[in-house]
Amino acid sequence: MEGEDSTFGSIEELKEPLIGKEENLEPLGRSSEDSSSGWVSQVIRAPTRKDFEAEKNNSISIDLVGERKELIIHVDENLEPQAECCIYRVPRALRKMNKEAYTPTVISIGPLHHGNDKFADMEKQKIRYIIEFDKRIRPEKWQQLVNFIEENEKRIRNSYEENSELKKPEFITMILYDAVFIIELFLRYWPTERSDDFLLDRTCLSDAVWLDLQLLENQLPFFVLDGLYKSAFPNLDPDNGHPSFILLSCVFFGHCKVGEEINVKAEDILHFTHLSRYFKTKKYPKEFPKQGEELRDLACAVKLQGSGVQFKGISEGACLLDINFEERKWLGIPCLKVAELQIPHIEVDDYTETLMRNLMALEQCHYPRETIVCNYVDFMDMLIDTDEDVNKLAEARIISNFLGESARIAKMFNDLCLEISLSDSNYAGNIRGLKRHYENSWNNAKATLKRVYFSNLWKGTGTVAALLLLVFNLIQAIWSIISAFS
Structure with missing residues (x-):
């Protein structure tokens, strides 16, 4: 041709x-x-005796300034990235x-x-x-x-x-x-x-x-x-x-x-x-934290579940970062709220860490004030401390584990944010709501009651039967007292 x-x-x-x-x-x-520092060495040279003499005399050497200027002027490469x-x-x-x-x-x-x-x-x-x-x-x-x-x-x-x-x-x-x-x-x-x-x-x-x-x-x-x-x-x-x-x-x-x-x-x-x-x-929450608000130290998944938070995986039509926490009344009763954390489903396999790391590196270099993916990983890192947390999220169909051991996923999320700088979290509202729910003693008491007495059908049936028996006995005792004074 x-x-x-x-x-x-x-x-x-x-x-x-x-x-x-x-x-x-x-x-x-x-x-x-090759290191990218090779051409930099043309600009930043090793100090000479003249350098030390200038520092020792606490004075500025005109010759030294001239040498430095010549070195910088003759560098062809741009020191600053282009637009x-x-x-x-x-x-x-x-x-x-x-x-x-x-x-x-x-x-x-x-x-x-x-x-x-x-x-x-x-x-x-x-x-x-x-x-x-x-x-x-x-x-x-x-x-x-x-x-x-x-x-x-x-x-x-x-x-x-x-x-x-x-x-x-x-x-x-x-x-x-x-x-x-x-x-x-x-x-x-x-x-x-x-x-x-x-x-x-x-x-x-x-x-x-x-x-x-x-x-x-x-x-x-x-x-x-x-x-x-x-x-x-x-x-x-x-x-x-x-x-x-x-x-x-x-x-x-x-x-x-x-x-x-x-x-x-x-x-x-x-x-x-x-x-x-x-x-x-392309779709994520945009609520940012209030000034001075502490959004770290969120309890892990196991502890949140212990306070009554339910986890739900979202499979259809959701962006990976579209996390949402909501509290709604149960049967319209204000004191009986259902707390649910909805997290889009993610498959974790041999490629997940590499892909996440490169997206996070792009944000660190190109979007330092909009670290959306980094904030997502940081949120998941707060939820996951151990393999037990991974198992809880897997049970809720939030995580599909293709790595084998749950501990590998826990370690992956725990390591991903090392050396990462974060911008204001777009999960501020979710974190605020979760912390408020976890720190409420009434929510913990309700969750404990449910876990101990209503964790399954048999326990729940037994608990209800015992309560009914107690009520019947109480009614019988009251009736006996009334009859005695009649």
């Missing part, structure tokens, strides 16, 4: 850099194992909690992990998908795709917190390879296109790719993927079964099913990690 005036020539030339074994395995830029920045290196404090949760295992997307030898095998799969994608489009389309990336190169680079060391041809090629691979993967996953496929048919491999594509450090800007998709297929007709790229993405990641309406626009999504956060936070 030949494309006129193409920056990269034929499709064979486009594939060539990754087909050769030696070139395929050699990193083009900084390895993912378009949305893809970050996970902060060290979070990474040390669970390094594996933030590191791709089988595939590298974007510049942050580009060039690592461990992804060499999957680079060959990318080439296979590029060849398949080539069959879908006209030859001249390749130049349009390259032009789109060239026109948006600065915006793409600015989307990353860390400056890429890749030169322009290498950077454009890398973005094009990764984007075309993702588009072809999503198209092959679409139900009407499904056929035998080496990657998709191997569950362990496809699951690993599915997870890697949602890691914060392993992203392409969504506008790049959507723009290339529209450039490659300009005559899309949704009415004839041609899905938009946002729909392809939502179906691939399980945010919706084919045929379901999605109320999300491509221009509102930053990348795949952000897409997942969107679907988890």
Whole structure:
């Protein structure tokens, strides 16, 4: 296939850099194992003797200031993230909690992990998908795709917190390879296109790719993927079964099913990690705490249940974060209230911690004043202290345990919020109501009475029978006294 005036020539030339074994395995830029502090050392040098002399003399050295200024002036990289920045290196404090949760295992997307030898095998799969994608489009389309990336190169680079060391041809090629691979993967996953496929048919491999594509450090800007998709297929007709790229993405990641309406626009999504956060936070309570209000030290699930709080799992039509606590009168009697904490159902499996950690890392970096997912995890952490709390929530169909031991889930929630900064909690009203209910001695007394005497049908029947017998005996005694004085 030949494309006129193409920056990269034929499709064979486009594939060539990754087909050769030696070139395929050699990193083009900084390895993912390299520290991001390398270029910083150009600005922050080790102190010299002149530094110590200036400090000793308690005076300012003009020469020293000049040297510092020269060092800073000659740094090419921007020290501050650009306005378009949305893809970050996970902060060290979070990474040390669970390094594996933030590191791709089988595939590298974007510049942050580009060039690592461990992804060499999957680079060959990318080439296979590029060849398949080539069959879908006209030859001249390749130049349009390259032009789109060239026109948006600065915006793409600015989307990353860390400056890429890749030169322009290498950077454009890398973005094009990764984007075309993702588009072809999503198209092959679409139900009407499904056929035998080496990657998709191997569950362990496809699951690993599915997870890697949602890691914060392993992203392409969504506008790049959507723009290339529209450039490659300009005559899309949704009415004839041609899905938009946002729909392809939502179906691939399980945010919706084919045929379901999605109320999300491509221009509102930053990348795949952000897409997942969107679907988890599109509906949530927005009541914030009063000034000076203490919203920590909430009793765990077992203790709350001991005070009469009932737990209810919500399965249909609820956002994961849509937690609600309500107290309602029983049979219209004010002193007999039913307290119920409604929490949407969540399946906890081998991928849950990784997905949660990356959503939380995105909030720490991009939404520090709107840590909605972090607040949800913090709320669940307050409810869960031990495996007994997990079991209580599982009995209420709030948690489905696919990890095995309940203690693993308890530890997961207890560890997730370590090194996390929280904004004002959007569960302030729920926490306030739960604390008020738990601290009410009458509620605890009612719950104890119910647990001891009415925990099941037999105990309840026996308790009622004993009360009736007591009443009858009391009436008989009163009647006997009245008869004696008649």
